[in-house]
Amino acid sequence: MTTKNYLKNLRIPTNDNPLRILVSACLLGVKCGVDGDNYGDYPSVLKLLQYDNVKFIQFCPEEFQFGTPRKMCDIHGGNGLDVLEGRAKVLTTSGIDWTEGMIRASEKMLETAQNNNVELAIMMDISAACGNRVIYDGNRYAENKKYQIGMGVCAAQLHKAGFTIISWREYESLEVLYSKIDPEHQVDKTAKDFDQHEWYIEYFKTDSFKKKQ
């Protein structure tokens, strides 16, 4: 089932039985970013805090495993699924191997999702842990930094276990979610998911990217 169909088929949540959503903690303003910040405001997610029929379960896998503040890391040689299957590594900017730790973090995030019986995850895209659609391809601080289509390690772990994930910028998908939660919600028909965004279309149609596929 596609993500959008999954969202369309979600039950109508009530205050007594709210929709259980796992969320990257930084999206709710928790200062768990690498430098002890929260990476800014995410109104598309914060909007959901006003509803009693939504229950957020927040989790930061990197903080759980590596603490805050901590080093920045990225995936080298593949994506999050490749890391889980032993084909790629998670390295800090200075080259320290965090692969094992990140896998442990992903297992804890999966355990959190399962223990809370979550029905959806909303994640921070681009992160080597939480990214759900696009992540860096190697070191984000490299002179010729590159992106790849793929999930971070924790998102991949959740995906493998069957959980549906969207990011804070899947605006079209979020519109479907908002209308499940709030019958009064006026759907913005112009809202786009990230893969319909100009940057995404332009970047991933480049020759160098096509050659890699």
Ligand code: SF4
């Ligand atoms: S993106 Fe994920 S790992 Fe990074 S700070 Fe947010 S919750 Fe933590």
